[in-house]
Amino acid sequence: MKLLLIEDEIKLTQYLKKGLVAEGFVVDIAHSGIDGLHLATEGQYDLIILDGMLPDLDGLGVLQALRQSNKKSTAVLMLTARSMVEDRVKGLQAGADDYLTKPFAFSELVARVHALMRRTIGVGNNGNPQAAATSLSLADLELDALKRQARRAGQDLRLTAKEFTLLWLLLRRKGEVLSRTELAELVWDMHFDSETNVVDVAIRRLRGKMDDPFNTPLLHTVRGMGYVLELRPEPPQDGNES
Numbered sequence: 001m002k003l004l005l006i007e008d009e010i011k012l013t014q015y016l017k018k019g020l021v022a023e024g025f026v027v028d029i030a031h032s033g034i035d036g037l038h039l040a041t042e043g044q045y046d047l048i049i050l051d052g053m054l055p056d057l058d059g060l061g062v063l064q065a066l067r068q069s070n071k072k073s074t075a076v077l078m079l080t081a082r083s084m085v086e087d088r089v090k091g092l093q094a095g096a097d098d099y100l101t102k103p104f105a106f107s108e109l110v111a112r113v114h115a116l117m118r119r120t121i122g123v124g125n126n127g128n129p130q131a132a133a134t135s136l137s138l139a140d141l142e143l144d145a146l147k148r149q150a151r152r153a154g155q156d157l158r159l160t161a162k163e164f165t166l167l168w169l170l171l172r173r174k175g176e177v178l179s180r181t182e183l184a185e186l187v188w189d190m191h192f193d194s195e196t197n198v199v200d201v202a203i204r205r206l207r208g209k210m211d212d213p214f215n216t217p218l219l220h221t222v223r224g225m226g227y228v229l230e231l232r233p234e235p236p237q238d239g240n241e242s
């Protein structure tokens with residue numbers, strides 16, 4: 001689940017990003033309306049958290065432009081100041097899916113984000129059903145993004161938030177080889193550094209939970225390229241060998 005946070009208060013964005021990443025979301029940040037609009041229309045986001053007060057183009061302006069763009073169906077949660085009732089009404093009229101009044105508790109933000117994700121499933125993202133999918137599966141592996149639950153053969157795999165995000169990404173793009181660089185950027189928001197083996201370590205832990213206890217491996221290493229999640233045909237067996 002990839003979120004875009006558009007807010008100019010640096011400390012608040014850092015705090016929110018840290019919390020949302022810990023919840024397993026991948027988060028991009030823009031500190032101005034114009035930058036935010038650019039990212040929103042160029043990137044693929046499941047949800048945009050948009051502040052009303054921004055230095056260049058305000059939240060309402062961003063929202064109106066977004067609703068005219070090719071990403072018009074992306075869910076938007078607006079943040080508004082307590083005194084700005086009128087802005088809130090205008091925001092909803094302009095197509096915000098929900099709003100949250102500042103100051104708010106972090107847990108309330110997370111609850112709204114999950115609620116919005118749930119609401120947007122049935123509606124579907126026009127022309128891009130994958131972006132709105134909240135459950136994915138491959139063979140006996142099932143992921144539910146709303147419950148943050150991964151199951152294999154009916155058993156809860158008990159993944160950490162990062163492991164869940166990593167597996168979600170691999171499953172969403174099953175059959176496609178994802179490089180370490182890409183995984184490092186998408187899951188950890190860091191630029192790949194060859195000294196860092198964070199991706200390999202996480203993959204090993206993930207395998208220990210989702211593949212090792214089961215008969216059929218789904219997560220494969222493609223030497224020199226990266227990792228792919230797919231169901232491969234069983235290799236021919238010579239009778240006695242296990």
Ligand code: CA
Nearest residue numbers: 008051053054
């Ligand atoms: Ca602001």
